[in-house]
Amino acid sequence: MAQPKKAASIWDVARLAGVSHQTVSRVVNGSPRVAAATRDKVLEAIAELGYRPNRLARSLAGGAIESVTVLAADTSLYGPEAALRGIEKAARSLDWSVQISVLDPADTHSDADIVARLPRAGEPTIIMAHDEPGMRAKQVLLDTQPQAMVAIGPYTAEELAASPWLVGMDDGKAAAEATRYLLDLGHETVHHLAIPTSTGTFGGGKAHRAEGWSRTLREAGREVPEAVPSGWTFAEAFKAVQPLIADRSVTAILCGNDHLALATLRAAHLAGREVPGDLSIVGFDNTPFTAYTTPALTTVNQDFESVGRGAFELLRHRVDSTNPRPKPSWPEPELIVRETSGPPRSRS
Amino acid sequence: MAQPKKAASIWDVARLAGVSHQTVSRVVNGSPRVAAATRDKVLEAIAELGYRPNRLARSLAGGAIESVTVLAADTSLYGPEAALRGIEKAARSLDWSVQISVLDPADTHSDADIVARLPRAGEPTIIMAHDEPGMRAKQVLLDTQPQAMVAIGPYTAEELAASPWLVGMDDGKAAAEATRYLLDLGHETVHHLAIPTSTGTFGGGKAHRAEGWSRTLREAGREVPEAVPSGWTFAEAFKAVQPLIADRSVTAILCGNDHLALATLRAAHLAGREVPGDLSIVGFDNTPFTAYTTPALTTVNQDFESVGRGAFELLRHRVDSTNPRPKPSWPEPELIVRETSGPPRSRS
DNA sequence: ATAACCAAAGTGATCGTTAACATCACTCGG
DNA sequence: CCGAGTGATGTTAACGATCACTTTGGTTAT
Numbered sequence: 105m106a107q108p109k110k111a112a113s114i115w116d117v118a119r120l121a122g123v124s125h126q127t128v129s130r131v132v133n134g135s136p137r138v139a140a141a142t143r144d145k146v147l148e149a150i151a152e153l154g155y156r157p158n159r160l161a162r163s164l165a166g167g168a169i170e171s172v173t174v175l176a177a178d179t180s181l182y183g184p185e186a187a188l189r190g191i192e193k194a195a196r197s198l199d200w201s202v203q204i205s206v207l208d209p210a211d212t213h214s215d216a217d218i219v220a221r222l223p224r225a226g227e228p229t230i231i232m233a234h235d236e237p238g239m240r241a242k243q244v245l246l247d248t249q250p251q252a253m254v255a256i257g258p259y260t261a262e263e264l265a266a267s268p269w270l271v272g273m274d275d276g277k278a279a280a281e282a283t284r285y286l287l288d289l290g291h292e293t294v295h296h297l298a299i300p301t302s303t304g305t306f307g308g309g310k311a312h313r314a315e316g317w318s319r320t321l322r323e324a325g326r327e328v329p330e331a332v333p334s335g336w337t338f339a340e341a342f343k344a345v346q347p348l349i350a351d352r353s354v355t356a357i358l359c360g361n362d363h364l365a366l367a368t369l370r371a372a373h374l375a376g377r378e379v380p381g382d383l384s385i386v387g388f389d390n391t392p393f394t395a396y397t398t399p400a401l402t403t404v405n406q407d408f409e410s411v412g413r414g415a416f417e418l419l420r421h422r423v424d425s426t427n428p429r430p431k432p433s434w435p436e437p438e439l440i441v442r443e444t445s446g447p448p449r450s451r452s
Numbered sequence: 453m454a455q456p457k458k459a460a461s462i463w464d465v466a467r468l469a470g471v472s473h474q475t476v477s478r479v480v481n482g483s484p485r486v487a488a489a490t491r492d493k494v495l496e497a498i499a500e501l502g503y504r505p506n507r508l509a510r511s512l513a514g515g516a517i518e519s520v521t522v523l524a525a526d527t528s529l530y531g532p533e534a535a536l537r538g539i540e541k542a543a544r545s546l547d548w549s550v551q552i553s554v555l556d557p558a559d560t561h562s563d564a565d566i567v568a569r570l571p572r573a574g575e576p577t578i579i580m581a582h583d584e585p586g587m588r589a590k591q592v593l594l595d596t597q598p599q600a601m602v603a604i605g606p607y608t609a610e611e612l613a614a615s616p617w618l619v620g621m622d623d624g625k626a627a628a629e630a631t632r633y634l635l636d637l638g639h640e641t642v643h644h645l646a647i648p649t650s651t652g653t654f655g656g657g658k659a660h661r662a663e664g665w666s667r668t669l670r671e672a673g674r675e676v677p678e679a680v681p682s683g684w685t686f687a688e689a690f691k692a693v694q695p696l697i698a699d700r701s702v703t704a705i706l707c708g709n710d711h712l713a714l715a716t717l718r719a720a721h722l723a724g725r726e727v728p729g730d731l732s733i734v735g736f737d738n739t740p741f742t743a744y745t746t747p748a749l750t751t752v753n754q755d756f757e758s759v760g761r762g763a764f765e766l767l768r769h770r771v772d773s774t775n776p777r778p779k780p781s782w783p784e785p786e787l788i789v790r791e792t793s794g795p796p797r798s799r800s
Numbered sequence: 801a802t803a804a805c806c807a808a809a810g811t812g813a814t815c816g817t818t819a820a821c822a823t824c825a826c827t828c829g830g
Numbered sequence: 831c832c833g834a835g836t837g838a839t840g841t842t843a844a845c846g847a848t849c850a851c852t853t854t855g856g857t858t859a860t
Contacts, residue, residue: 110571113816124840129818139838159571160508161816179537180740192554200572204552206540223507223549225459295847328731338744363741369746392528393711393741396686396718459845472810477848485808509846512815 112153121149171201177207177237184232184393190412215244220364233257254419258312271415278437279316290447291356296331299360343368349375353446362387382444399443410434469497494567518548521577526584530739532580538760545722555585581605594757602767606660626752626785629666638795639704644679647708652786664779689715699725703796728794748790758782
């Protein structure tokens with residue numbers, strides 16, 4: 105019925121069931137110290153009134169927090185989007201609520217500004233720290249309320265093991281694998297179109313994808329070309345990649361993510377360079393569209409949803425250490441070979 | 453400072469400033485009935501303690517709600533993602549918080565289950581009602597708490613004007629425009645690969661994209677082919693579109709969204725049909741990747757972020773009618789002609 | 801001079817819930 | 831038959847804020 109009548113409170117239930125409000129609370133929270141008959145009476149009253157506990161009051165009264173705030177800068181990328189989905193699913197299955205707050209790099213955020221996004225001080229928070237605004241937010245929260253924070257981002261296995269507040273995949277290793285694959289195909293060297301966070305050191309983080317790439321080249325005794333820095337958007341990538349496309353000696357490009365790879369593919373096509381004949385392109389993340397481009401993109405699959413779930417579990421552990429600390433156990437990154445990679449055309 | 457000390461409350465501020473907690477409340481809420489000197493003392497104390505009002509306590513005490521819950525089934529599509537961003541921006545600028553809850557069609561949701569997602573009864577809610585789970589949630593909430601709900605989805609101008617809780621774009625009109633464009637290019641008729649909500653009537657909603665398409669064909673006196681139903685994923689679309697690709701008499705396909713269009717493009721390529729020579733393909737939504745596929749997709753641009761903003765404004769009006777009712781005033785859908793559309797090859 | 805008025809600040813109730821403690825009726829061992 | 835222990839409830843006090851009153855002085859009108 106569409107009546108905007110006020111929601112029933114624990115007192116209404118208590119009155120109807122003929123018990124004290126505290127007894128209702130016990131029933132709702134599954135305390136064992138309630139007689140079966142009383143419990144039934146209460147449950148009946150709850151059903152009749154359609155009573156649902158008020159989350160706000162519950163946490164106000166010192167109960168569990170049961171709410172996570174996710175801070176993210178760019179939810180249009182597949183990675184953050186999938187991780188958010190993972191967090192939400194994990195959270196919902198435990199009846200936590202998820203708040204989201206988008207960090208707009210356009211706003212000039214003071215540090216206080218970032219903290220102010222949390223609905224309450226000390227609010228449990230997960231940060232998508234794969235880009236500059238995210239890294240910055242991570243740092244701010246790390247200084248302010250470290251115990252209630254978890255960051256998701258690209259880190260090496262050692263970093264992940266050392267930091268009790270990090271969750272992520274080993275991007276360096278994945279990049280190494282992709283680079284290795286291209287070298288094995290016979291490419292002299294591999295060039296790299298890098299996402300912003302990979303070009304420098306942000307918030308103390310290292311350039312993991314770029315690092316794995318250059319390390320592999322070095323280990324193979326190859327020349328390590330300068331990484332080409334790109335922005336996050338298709339347009340920026342398209343512009344940034346032009347020199348690599350124009351340079352006929354470039355036979356393989358490892359791209360920092362699939363958006364950059366698609367822009368590279370487009371640029372190659374417009375410049376008349378055949379893919380993978382003239383040029384091999386490998387992306388990163390296995391964004392859904394990659395399987396349906398023409399040619400279909402070779403890329404590295406990442407199980408972001410698992411990472412999101414892992415982040416949530418870790419957060420629960422950190423907020424309340426009676427919860428088990430999850431071991432980082434999502435699937436390893438996996439190279440998916442499709443149609444944009446192949447051996448270089450032999451120079452005859 | 454990494455001290456996990458408890459957050460300051462209004463009482464702590466009051467004690468430090470040497471006033472009552474109510475006076476602090478007045479300062480915080482900008483009441484004019486406070487002496488300048490007192491206000492300064494309080495502000496100083498606030499700054500010193502780093503005090504931030506507790507949202508939970510605030511809304512518990514009967515203050516404004518200042519929180520929206522967004523219900524969405526699929527946040528991986530560009531439309532919902534962009535709309536969510538619009539909502540979040542609008543909400544944050546007014547200091548509201550945004551909760552998100554993903555409707556997983558895999559879970560069998562009872563109606564009560566949907567209501568239970570709201571953190572409190574009567575919680576202001578925005579529903580992304582462009583797909584089946586969304587439509588269903590819309591219906592459930594419409595029956596339960598209509599006054600605190602707004603739905604975003606595809607509706608005709610008349611529907612939008614008639615329903616005080618609807619926000620959306622005129623998909624039918626946009627589809628008509630795209631169809632008209634293809635006919636004007638010289639195509640005999642236009643086929644339609646339809647998103648799930650367009651194939652039937654869901655929750656009382658009509659099949660707007662399909663409807664605009666068929667109406668235009670009818671008005672032009674053309675044969676109206678059966679619309680081909682597809683699922684939301686690339687894989688489903690790829691499979692569903694095969695008969696259209698195989699049929700050489702098909703020269704133009706209007707796709708229900710850009711994902712379907714990309715899958716169609718891929719299928720056409722694999723079948724050796726040239727685009728746009730043999731086949732014109734038009735998508736829907738102007739998802740960012742569409743400008744960078746090869747060939748680049750012709751599509752219909754939609755300003756989802758504005759729609760999201762509009763939904764939030766409308767919600768504010770409905771929750772508290774002293775807020776102005778926003779007029780639906782986002783930009784009209786706009787056809788973006790790129791490379792997948794052209795005149796049919798003349799049959800000589 | 802006194803009532804009336806007003807701005808500024810304080811007091812106490814309230815929101816819905818949980819935590820801590822108090823109470824009460826039994827049962828049981830000695 | 832008494833005191834201790836226990837299981838099932840009730841009572842009271844937070845939690846952090848707002849709201850509706852009340853109090854306190856100082857002006858102003860009569």
